[in-house]
Each structure stands twice: as C-alpha cells, then as structure tokens.
Amino acid sequence: MAPRTRASKTGQALSGRPLRADAQRNRARILAAAEATLADKGPSASTEEIAHRAEVAVGTIFRHFPTKEALVEAVFVAGLRQLAEQARRLCTAPEPGAAFITFLTEAITRSTAKHAFARQMGGDNTAVMSRGPVAEAAQDLRRAMTALLDRAQRAKEIRGDIDITAVVALLVGASRAAEHTDGDERLRETVLAVVVDGLRPRDADRWAREDPSPQDQ
Template identity: 50%
Template sequence: MTDTKPLRADAARNRARILDVADAVFAERGTSASTEEIAKAAGVGIGTVFRHFPTKEALLEAVFTAHLRRLAEQAEALSEAKDPGEAFFGFFALIVEQSGAKRAFANALTDAGVDVGRAHAEGAAGLGEALALLLRRAQEAGAVRDDIGLPELMAVLIGASLGAEQAGADPLVRARALGVVMDGLRPRR
C-alpha cells in the first residue's frame, strides 16, 4: 500500500508537467502540435501522456480548462491589489492578448466533437465572480465608469478580443485598438 503513494505523487507530477508543457507547446506551435512532441518536451514517454490523456482532444480539453482556472486564480489574486484600476486594466489586457490561443483551443475542441461550452463552464467556474470583483473594486476606486456591469464588460471584452485578432500581428495596431477600448471603460470627465 505504501508503495503506491510515491507512484501516485509521481503520476500527479507527470500529469502536471505534461499539462504545463502542452500549454507551452500548443501556444508556440498551435494545436496541431503532436502528442509525441509534447511527450518529448515533457521528458516522458508517449505512453505516459496517453495514460493521463487517452486522446489528443482530452489533452487539449485539459489544457483549455487548466488555463481558464489559472485565469480565475489570477483575477482572484488581483482583486487584492493596491491599485484596483491597474489590476483591472492589466487583467483585461491579459485576457485580450490570450484570446487568440483560447479561440484556437476552442476551435480544435469543437472540430474534435468536444462540448466546448461544458469545458468552458468547468474551467471558468469562478472567473466571472473574480472578474466582477475586479470590476467593482476598480469602479469604487474611480478607475472604471460605474454604469457598466459584468454583462456589458463581458461583451466589451469579447469585442476587444475579436478586435485584437483582426488587428493581426502588428503590436502597435493591437495596442492602439486596446487603448481605445480601455479609454471607453474609464469614467467620463
């Protein structure tokens, strides 16, 4: 019985390592990167990858939900920041910057027949609440206009994310477009 505990800890470490590496590999090479590439980069055999994630789609889904959970944790941590406005706008920019990768994962999952809505709901549990808290604190600090609620913020966030994708790879265009959106969130003076 005690022999299995080290194996379970090992397995947990391997799983976490595979997820971290898969996230990085997919971010760098796209969702078409192979599980063999991920196994090699993680320093494990392909059998280890498939033991934890029986299909590439299962691995993509796990990376997708883990990414959303990390975003929720980041938002939660930022809700305690000394400068609520800076925390809010920094997190907003982070989500917009990462939206392309998230969309690629969602598209790959959809193509594989995975219920992206379920995966999103599972991974994003708590993200809406944390984002609402960031918004409220930024509004209380006078950094964000007070006539915006979470539904409006989500619509603006989605629009900004799509806008960033349309701006393409030019970082100056992306930054200016994001600046325009963020200016619209600031209080009118």
C-alpha cells in the same frame, strides 16, 4: 470492458492516491508542452507532437488524460484557474480601476492557450463550456472578474453600462487581436489602449472623478 483505472475524463486521477513524483512531473511537462504546441500549431497539433515536445511517449499522455479533448480541456482549465487566481489577487489592490486594467492587460498578454482552446473547440465550444470542470473553472473566473469589475464600476473607473458578459467577450476578442499583432509590442499596446479607453466612462463621469473643478475653459 474493464473499468478504466487510469484517468478520468477530466484528467484528474480517479483514485485518492496522489501521483508518484515522476508522474506528477510528467503531468506538468505534458500540460506545458500542450499549451505551447496548441498555441503555435493550432488545434490540429497532433498528440504525437505534444508528446515529442514534452519528451514523453504518447502512451504517457493517454495515461494522464484519457482523450485528447481532455488534455486540451485541462490546458484550458489551467489557464482559467491562473486567471481567476490573478483576479482574486487584484481584488484587494488599492486602486480598483488600475486593478481592473492590469487584469485585462495580463489576461490578454498571455492568453494564447485559451485561444488555442477556443479554436480547438471549434464550432461546438458551447457544449464543452457548459459541462464539467471547464464550466466550473469558468464560473469561478467569472465570479472573480465580476468582483473586480464591480469595484471598478463603483469607483466610476469603468462605464456602468457593461456587464461581465461583455467583459468576457471583449477579453476574448482582445486576446485574439493581441495574437494578431504577432509580437509587435507597440501595436499590442495600442490595441489595448483602445479597448481600455472604450471601457472608461463617458466624459461627464470622468470630469467628476479626475478633477472636481471643470476643465472646460
């Protein structure tokens, strides 16, 4: 079995040489198509269908990604990277609480793909999460989110008793909930509001923050 010269398990080119321009474009098309297809057909979407949507042949997909799993991973990693990017951007925003909420909102709103991934990974997602580039991207995102969360908690805008792990779980869940609203904008907002409110500090803290004078009369 000759050493594979095409693509590594993670969909990165093995050679240092950059991809030809058209190959680059194809890679992007494939990722986009995969994201879209997985989002609306679920993890059982066939490679053939993804190829169809990307307007390339199946073979092309397998040139870029050695296995279907690698493709799905790549989609997931791309999503995680975007989120990490966003988190870092918001880390320098003036209002820590608002920044955190904004992050959640955006993450929830366009998180379909991650979800598809989670679904794809089915029962043994832990396996995937702990290895390779997914783990790295997840680590990175976690770090960025931790920073955001810390700032918000220090500003007393978010309850102090939750940690990053809980936030991640909530994010995943909220995304799922949002997905379940199936397009109803108002409904999504309500769901988000509940989660956000739940993350706010208890009353005592808020009095302290929002208005120095007690409003209990």
